[in-house]
Amino acid sequence: MSKATKGARKALIWLGAILALIYAGLAVGVATGATSWTPGLALDLAGGRQIILSPVLEDGATQEIEQSDLDQAVEIIRRRVDASGVAEAEITTQGNNIVVSLPGNPDQDTVDLVAQSAQLQFRPVLMTGDPSPTTSTSASPEPSASASADATASTSATPEPEVSASEMANVVGETDDATVTPEVTSAETDATASATPEPSASASPSATADATTDGPVFGTTDPSSFEWLTEDVQADYAALDCTDIENYSGRSMGDPEAGYVACGSADFLKYAMGPVELSGDDLETATSGPEYTSAGNLTGAYEVRLTFNDEGASKFDEVTQRISELESPRNQFAMVLDGTVISAPSVSARISGGEASITGNFTQEQAESLANQLKFGALPMSLEVQSNQQMSATLGAEQLEKGLIAGAIGLLLVVIYSVFQYRALALVTMGSLVLAGVTTYGMITLLSWGLDYRLSLAGVAGLIVSIGITADSFIVYFERIRDELREGRSLPSAVDHAWKRARRTILASDAISLLAAITLYMLAVGGVRGFAFTLGLTTVIDVLIVMLFTHPVMVLIAKTKFWGEGHAWSGLDPRQLGRERMYKGRGRVHSGASAAPKAATKASAESDDDATEGLTLAERKAAQRKAALATPAVEAGEATEPDGGTDADDHDTKKSEG
Template sequence: MLTVALFASIFAGTRWGDASLTPNLALDLEGGTQIILRPVAEAEGRVTSETIDQAIAVIRQRVDASGVAEAEITSQGGNRIVVGLPGRPSEETLDLVRTSAQMEFRPVLVMGAATPTTPAEDEPAAEDGAQDPAVEDGAEDAAAAEDAAAAEDAAAEEPPSDEPGKASPDSPSDVAYYVTPAVQAEFDALDCTLPENRTGGVPGDPEKAVVACDLEGLSKFILGPVEIPGSEIATATSGLGTTQTGASTGQWVVNLEFTSKGTPRFTEVTTRLATSTPPLNQFAVVLDALVISAPSVNEVIPNGQAQISGSFTRETAATLANQLNFGSLPISFEEQSVEQISATLGSEQLEKGLIAGVFGLLLVVVYSLFQYRTLGLVTVASLLVAAVVTYGIIALLSWVQGYRLSLPGVAGIIVAIGITADSFIVYFERIRDELRDGRTLGAAIEKGWERARRTILASDAVNFTAAIVLYLLAVGGVRGFAFTLGLTTLVDLLVVFMFTHPLMVLLGRTRFFANGHPASGLDPRRLGVDVPHYAGRGRVRQPETQGGSSTTRQPVTVGAPGASGQTIAERRAAARAAQAAAAPPHDPPTTVDDAPTDGRPEGSDR
């Protein structure tokens, strides 16, 4: 029933979902996409082996969290990172690899329309916080002409000054100090409607004001210095927003929780912003030099828990949460190349591995049939059931969890053939031992199962523990081997308990096996049931015969009278006497008259 339910789920997924009857394959068996990342020019001097290793760890966490398994992430040349993703990864997964995800929280100083502006157009935005002032159709041409004229005049003039208007700032929201003429000119000329201005980049100087666009190109900002770095985020999760009464808003949001160090700093920031006028009451969440959200602060947030809302979908909210949850890359990278790679070498190795697996399986089948006769067919049937269940579980995991089968994973499945066959051999040998002790087949199956069950559980527990340790400590392909090894160990237990033992109980009720047919593998004569043997603890099993056939056997204690009323010494003496009687006749030895056996003179009283 479990197998039927398993494959019914997969068939339902193929009809109403994106499931497949075949498991997804990893990079070494299917090929995929290879991305090479190199540090940006500004970060070249900070590249070390430690920063590369840290960046690899962050990228691996992001990729694993996106549901892509068996990705290969390595360093190249000491300053580049090679990321291999199996199959055709989604754009969201590729963005997780490409994005540095360096997070900053900066106060908003000026907010305006996304198009290029003049100082006169920008002043109302700084005063009333208008996020997207409308531009009348008739004024577009005039505005364009004014921008062109302003650009010509600026080319002939001296560059605007970058000196602040006062000696020191009153706070990070001090517009007079941070909005220098140079910053204002950069803000005026920025056009956030152009896609090339919304690709992100290297974050600006954390001590100075910066100009940035939002993700969707609807607004542009002048932002103050960094007040809280992204490293102070403890956790980030995505979900549907809720009101104060607990009702769902129906909008996807990202929930942030700051560390113990970042919480008091965030409380200080929200205390200042809550009493400011728009847009100075807003703080910008900046990701790779792009503003992903600029929420207003209406009250002090003392517990370090914030919520980012905006035009999120379920996928984009989850992607952002993953980026923030796994921290920032130590340095910024840019994409050097993207190419598709094939799986020619892996396919050849898979073919050879499958040939080896089939050959090993045939050896197990031949041994089982030779050693256990018809009983060996139970081993074959159990192996087939285990193979079907394993295949179904891997196909199901490929659908619901994004699991991908790699070449090391195939090796783990091949190794499991021996583990599974070993469980059946232990069980069969326990049954045969009980038959040698004189039990009927039905009793031998139950007693043998009690003994074999403990051994099988202990053996599989060791294998499963080893698989867990290997999975936790290893990376890459070795984890694939550990996963399939642990999976097939659990399948072995499932098959032995749910299939092999019940099948043996049913077979024990048939005449073919119960009567010990020579071809059954349970033939009493082949097992030595009619031969006396040592049973341990000073006991010898002796068969009793009726009509020439063996029926039951009773234990005879060594050194005590047996069923024949003789001790072992007496039986040995009788055996020697019988051997002497059978010897050829020869001259009798010289004898003396019989005397009393106790050595006293003849005729004396006892």
């Protein structure tokens, strides 16, 4: 058995193993009742639930709802829906309303999550840590009550995005003496730490609970005290998994008068915080713009400017005065929106006057995004459900049936063309298309189970388009094989040489299709993303089928008598290929004549049209020069005589006689 044959059989075994793995996984899901043998359908094919939300301002609110506020609400709802695992949802604005269309029949928890209003809270940071959950809370990570400067430095080693004054975000405002303290000194840290007794860093949660049997009291206990880290809060902190996307949107905001834990969307850290000290009602507005130095020079970065109302300014003054004297991370306050810490800037000095700015080497887009989030959270707006009803499919089974019929017609045309052009070789084409279809169906059904993917009509269109892409790969390969046969190679040799050339072309073509699909998926929304997804998926499967089925099958059938000897119905008959006119490039057309007769014709014929047919201009001139060189020799008598002598021999004889 040759090396090529062994490689072909291994490739077919790999393909069989992949298909077996896909459908074995589906079989397990069907057996356990977790999924079915059919993929889930999107809103346009299966219907779903439509929820119309109307934003309502609280009584006495003077702000107006702008389009940017609605866009921010749509973005928050979209993150909630994505985190819940619902795919192919449509979230749009119609006038001042927000329309949320969820495919299938979502549960009531998902509906309540969509209608939940986003809230903004300002909480003091007590502790930060790794995003992964911990299995034990035997060692409480709080700093010592008598922490020294060394302990403070150790605590501040936690990677936080707003600690450094030069690179991390800091809250900067006008202080009473117009100066800003860049950092907390050791003496200030010690004084602050000794003012409020806190548990030791090595203290267990039980010890902490014993020290605070009665628990903290809102309005009396210092909001930055570790007493707010009760047993329940510590348990929530240990269990919180900030590597899970579901914990980044739509979470409960907790009791505003108790401790709280949440994930940071900017730094992916885990935060433990005290009670709410300010809310969105205290923030008047938030804007973004270029950052300036104290001398009025541009820094090249951007900042977010906060403006508080009178009541908020007074609260913010008290908060910054207290936490600016604490060690890191307790000198930070967390801005919590929709259950996620969107920013946790540190405070280096007391900020009065009701105006502050958040800096931290923001780009323009980052600053605008944070400002929009804060502005939206400051808006006294709630979302009321105006309509919540089950809706029928916008297109339905009839349109799906028409789409499938269109795909079947396209597939039939490809088969007819293959039979007409390649005869029995069309069996390889049909087998490749069938395997590509089986693989694609299995993958889409598997994704419907694992990722809750839903097939839309746009996705069906992507599957139909993929038929042409897949067939194009086969045509490129087959035509390369026929080119090699026209050159006089045997079929096994032609298959090997054609694959080396066709493989590059197929990979380049599929790479462009895949790049286009990825770009379209990233830039588009809604149903267009479904088209891009199926197009990219089928492109990858096309490469898989060509590599693991089409080429290996061609290697194997090249060894058979029917195809190897070029049967008339094999599609690889050299005599049929030789009679075809083939474009060779640079204006040259090959008529199918063999190479040896043509070479003889080039050397012997001078002006015969048949001799120069299919030659380039350069080849014609070369043939003419050869003919011109041969002419003097014929005139000089360099032609062989019937008896084997030459005129030159006779001339030499006469000379000797003379």
